[in-house]
Amino acid sequence: MNSPAQQGHHIVKAFSEELEQLSAAVATMGGLAESLISDAIDAIVTRDSDLALDVVERDKRIDALQRDIERQIIRLLALRQPLAWDLRVCIAALKITADLERIGDLAKNIARRTRALNEAEPLPLAKSVERMGRLVQGHLHEVLDAYVSGEVAGAVGVWERDDDVDEHYNALFRELLTCMAGDAQLIGPGTHLLFIAKNLERVGDHATNIAELVHYAVTGTELLAERPKGAFPDGPAS
Amino acid sequence: MTDAARPPIADAVRQRLARRHRAEGRFQAFGIGAIALALLFLAVLLGSIVLQAGGAFTNYTLTLPVTLERESADPRGDMSEESLRRGSYNGLIQQSLQNEFPVASSRTELRELFGLYSGLNAASVMRRVVAEPALVGTTIEVTLPVNHEIDLYLKGVTVEEVFVDGSGTLRPSGVEGEVTLVAATPAFAGAIDRIRDQAIAERDATLDRAARLESQAQSAASRDAREAALAAAARARQAAERFETIIDPETPVELGPRTASLLVRINGGVVAVSSLDPDASTAQGRVLLTLENADPSDAWTEWVIETPSANRRITDQQAVYARALESRGMVERRFNTNLFFNADSREPELAGVLGAFIGSVLTMLVTMLLAVPIGVGTAIYLEEFAPKNRLTGFIEVNINNLAAVPSIVFGLLGLAVFINTFGLPRSAPLVGGMVLALMTLPTVIISARAALRAVPPSIREAALGVGASRTQAVFQHVLPLAMPGILTGSIIGLAQALGETAPLLMIGMVAFVADAPSLGLSGLTQPSTVMPVQVxxxxxxxxxxxxxxxxxxxxxxxxxxxxxxxxAIVLRRRFERRW
Amino acid sequence: MADAAAPNSNKATVYHPLQSTQPVKVAASGVEVFYADQQALHGITANIHDRSVTAFIGPSGCGKSTFLRCINRMNDTIDTARVRGSIRIDDEEINDRGVDPVLLRARVGMVFQKPNPFPKSIYDNVAYGPRIHGLASSKDELDAVVETSLRKAGLWDEVADRLDQPGNSLSGGQQQRLVIARAIAVNPEVILMDEPCSALDPIATARIEELIDELRENYCLIIVTHSMAQAARVSQMTAFFHLGHLVEYGPTEEIFTNPRDRRTQDYITGRFG
Known part of the structure; x- marks a missing residue:
């Protein structure tokens, strides 16, 4: 998350180091989750079952990382009693890792369905799924960048553009329904594809969650209240 | 720090450690040594004082039956107090003493006899009679201290004497007046040897002195000094000559004021020997105490008073009287009450410290009543209420300076202000107390301020925080806590004042005061002295x-x-424990 | 960058939108204190609410104790101290010439850093205030005041059978509660506490904190503390002082989760200021 230079060093150096380690670990976990999503989408597009299997395997590392980060945070809370900024960073990290863990699970689920999909004929709608997947992956990437840099703008952007993902999903849903209604043969793979789309939509929701958490950690205020207005929150001190 | 750097540091520390421990040990040894030295000095000081003072706590008293004959005790015959006060009580005591030694009749003998006590004692008899006129006409027992010289003689302080049992039979020629003592054997050989040895020693000492004076004369700076030394040497040689006749074994031994006295106790009387035959069997002498009979006796004693009568303050006769009275049980050694219950006197046997003691008590009372309230009040004001500005700073510096002013200056101040300007009486405890109060004030103020400052400010804040006024905070909380310190300081100041002499010299408290001041308000203006001045x-x-x-x-x-x-310690404990 | 991290170079105080529903008890406005020529406080303006605990935090020498001591005019006892500005308790100016500091201190009790019971018995410690102010007319009444005060201070059960023992014989925590009982005994409206737990162990501290929480129902409490955790635990409002300025003042949870001023943030998270 925010570089120490921006926040100033703690008088207790070890505290700063631990917070940096925590941020780095969360960033690593985020990178891993993003790569899982990316690889899962690649596996759909290239119909690569090995890659899908690899994604399923790598999800275990995400779980392990989450447990590790949780332990770190509990330790920080107990021994350093963080306040203000530090407290928010810890809480955000705790929740972000939970979101990332879910994202990992969803990627694993997508990978499993991809292997099932690969046994059937390729569907024409895979292209739409890929587009949606790339969009979600982009959101995730952006929000993780915002987390690492502490720039709220990126996170707010993602949060505001969550509707795009929903629209993509709704369009895909209608197309798949039309497809499956036309050809009973396609009901099996179509259902898998539908779930993949649903999972991607959820990944988008988690990315939005992370965006909210980043905003909370950096500014101390919640995004939720201002969402209906769609106004730019009292973010950067311009 | 790297691990490699550690061992050398440990070594360095260890090396220095030995030195540091040695330094510490040295310091402790110095400390213990200093304390031991101080204790030694204290022991020597106290020991010498106690040893010197030992004799003063007892004295020899003479108890006489005195018949208070009416015409002497009551010269006007009306038994009025005025008449009783004019009574010739000394005459009555003299009469009683003369009764003990009826033979004494010559003026010299009587003077020597009445010299056994001080005529001032008559006053105490008079006071008794005035207090109880019914005593007139009766015989009362009067106890009076013997003359101090007699007292010292009886204590064996001033006079060297020996008693030797005589051998052989001695026959006195009479019971009174000039007598001859004849023995069949050379009974006085021992006494003669003793007297000759002493004479030889005296002669040699005198010749030595003469030689010393002559050598001094040679190196004398001025002519006058040389001549004076030579004259003194000549006189010494002349004096040495006089011993020659005693030393010469062929001539009779003549006893005089520069030789030891030889007294012979025989048949209940005493004979003072004036000359001894060379064959040591016959002695000429004068009876000092009447013999019971002139029978030959072999139970006799040689009584040699080795200190020559010229070197002592009592005569042979007085020694004989004193010993006789002692053997009759009329002179006894008793606890010296006069020392504690009499005021000062010209006669040492009557002198006591009571006057000075009361004077000290009164003076200290005045000092305490003035110095403590004023000092503590000043300290409280300066410490708790006064603003800290230039004026209070100036006052503070001056108070500190006053503490260092020599005490005699305060005496001068007292003389100039209290006696000359205000016209207060001289030599009075009131003025003494005021002067000492001035001297003690700075000490009291400084110690009280230190004690007040030592009270933690938290107590002040606590009191103020509950809504106590400043005065309440000071008097209800700060002052009680500072009290032990204030008391200690005040008492140390008073103790210092108690031992002070110099300022009192200036206001006339050195006068000889024969009456103790009364222990009350009126005593404050009566002339008096104090303990250190008495010393x-x-x-x-x-x-x-x-x-x-x-x-x-x-x-x-x-x-x-x-x-x-x-x-001070008791009060301190009290106040410290008081919650 | 967000405003929490923005360097705040101007000296204006950040006031959070106040969330206390309690009425204002102490209203300070433009309070300045000088020690000789040294200015210790710069224009402090703050409303302190009744029936709540307000914590003053800040580094040593920041002026929080000085401000606290303005509220019962304890600074009057320091010769060189001069106080300017207005402090009103219930709309009554306390710096007026007509206000007797002795009366004021009966209304504004104070508890100090070090437990400072008088070297008297427990009973006399508590009874001292009522005695000098004449709050009890009889011995029974005084006994009742002493008991109520000790009960309120949570000390009654521990000392009921040894009221005649010296106050100094109690443990540190008990002494501090005794001192609080002594302050309560004169029935003040405001209780000031200057680092009341800094000399106590955690258990004794917890007792005092519990006591403070209970006292909140009846008094306006102001507590100076160096322990941020303590300020967070006991107070509803927190004021952060820095170099004689009131930097930030707001609800405690706001101050501790989302301070608005960079200096507050640096202080409470333990960063280089």
């Missing part, structure tokens, strides 16, 4: 008996000081 006065007195009394007075003063300090 000072006695130490300068010429009578030898005052020497031991000086030491005794010092002991009384010391006990007073210890009492004061004990009171």
């Amino acid at each position: 000072f006065l006695w130490s300068g007195a010429s009578e030898r008996a005052f020497e031991m009394r000086t030491a005794a007075a010092i002991l009384v003063l010391l006990s007073l000081m210890i009492l004061f300090n004990a009171a």
Whole structure:
């Protein structure tokens, strides 16, 4: 998350180091989750079952990382009693890792369905799924960048553009329904594809969650209240 | 720090450690040594004073039956107090004493006899009679201290004497007047040897002195000094000559004022030998105490008073009277009540510290009543209320300076202000107390301020925080906590004042005061002296008996000081425990 | 960058939108204190609410104790101190010439850093205030005041059978509660506490904190503390002082989760200021 230079060093150096380690670990976990999503989408597009299997395997590392980060945070809370900024960073990290863990699970689920999909004929709608997947992956990437840099703008952007993902999903849903209604043969793979789309939509929701958490950690205020207005929150001190 | 750097540091520390421990040990040894030295000095000081004072706590008293004959005790015959006060009580005592030695009749004998006590004692008999007129006409027992010289003689301080049992039979030629003592054997050989040995020693010492004076004359700076030394040497040689006749074994031994006295106790009387035959069997002498009979006796005693009569303050006759009275049980050694219950006197045997003691008490009372309230009040104001500005700073500096002013300056101030300007009486405890209060004030103020400052500010804040006013905070909380310190400081200041002499010299408290001031308000303006001044006065007195009394007075003063300090400790404990 | 991290170079105080529903008890406005020529406080303006605990935090020498001591005019006892500005308790100016500091201190009790019971019995410690102010007319009444005060201070059960023992014989925590009982005994409206737990162990501290929480129902409490955790635990409002300025003042949870001023943030998270 925010570089120490921006926040100033703690008088207790070890505290700063631990917070940096925590941020780095969360960033690593985020990178891993993003790569899982990316690889899962690649596996759909290239119909690569090995890659899908690899994604399923790598999800275990995400779980392990989450447990590790949780332990770190509990330790920080107990021994350093963080306040203000530090407290928010810890809480955000705790929740972000939970979101990332879910994202990992969803990627694993997508990978499993991809292997099932690969046994059937390729569907024409895979292209739409890929587009949606790339969009979600982009959101995730952006929000993780915002987390690492502490720039709220990126996170707010993602949060505001969550509707795009929903629209993509709704369009895909209608197309798949039309497809499956036309050809009973396609009901099996179509259902898998539908779930993949649903999972991607959820990944988008988690990315939005992370965006909210980043905003909370950096500014101390919640995004939720201002969402209906769609106004730019009292973010950067311009 | 790297691990490699550690061992050398440990070594360095260890090396220095030995030195540091040695330094510490050295310091402790110095400390213990200093304390031991101080204790030694204290022991020597106290020991010498106690040893010197020892004799003063007892004295020999003479108890006489005195018949208070009406015409002497009551010269006007109306039994009025005025008449009784004019009575010739000394005459009555003299009469009674003469009764003991009826033979004494010559003026010299009577003077020597009446010299056994001081005529001042008559006053005490008069007081008794005035208090109880019914005594007139009766015989009362009068106890009076013997003359201090007699006292010292009986204590064996001033006069060297030996008693030797005589051998052989001695026959006195009479019971009174000039007598001859004849023995069949050379009974007096021992006495003659003794006297000759002493004479030889005296002669040699005198010749030595003459030789010393002559050598001094040679190296004398001026002619006058040389001549004076030579004259003194000549006189010494002349004096040495006189011993030659005694030393010469062929001539009779003539006893005089420069030789030892030889007295012979025989048949219940005493004979003072004036000359001894060379064959040591016959002695010429004069009876000092009447013999019961002139029978030959072999139960006789040689009584040699080795100190020549020229070197002592009592005569052979007085020694005989004193010993006779002692053997009759009329002279006894008793506890010296006069030392504690009499005021000062020219006669050492009558002198006591009571006057000075009361004077000290009154003076200290005045000092305490003035110095403590004013000092503590000043300290409280300066410490708790006064604003810290230039004026209070100036006052503070001056108070501190006052503490360093020599005490005699305060005496001068007292003389100029209290006596000359205000016209207060001289030599009075009131003025003494005021002067000493001035001297003690800075000490009290400084110690009280220190004690107040030592009270933690939290107590002040606590009181103010509950809504106490400043005065309440100070008097209900700060002052009680500072009290032990204030008391200690005040008592140390008072103890210092108690031992002070110099300022009192200036206001006339060195006067000889024969009456103790009364222990009350009226005593404040009566002439008086104080303990340290009494010590000072006695130490300068010429009578030898005052020497031991000086030491005794010092002991009384010391006990007073210890009492004061004990009171300080007790009060301190009290106040510290008081919650 | 967000405003929490923005360097705040101007000296204006950050006031959070106040969330206390309690009425204002102490209203300070433009309070300045000088020690000789040294200015210790710069224009402090703050409303302190009744029936709540307000914590003053800040580094040593920041002026929080000085401000606290303005509220019962304890600074009057320091010769060189001069106080300017207005402090009103219930709309009554306390710096007026007509206000007797002794009366004021009966209304504004104070508890100090070090437990400072008087070297008297427990009973006399508590009874001292009522005695000098004449709050009890009889011995029974005084006994009742002492008991109520000790009960309120949570000390009654521990000392009921040894009221005649010296106050100094109690443990540190008990002494501090005794001192609080002594302050309560004169029935003040405001209780000032200057680092009341800094000399106590955690258990004794917890007792005092519990006591403070209970006292909140009846008094306006102001507590100076160096322990941020303590300020967070006991107070509803927190004021952060820095170099004689009131930097930030707001609800405690706001101050501790989302301070608005960079200096507050640096201080409470333990960063280089």
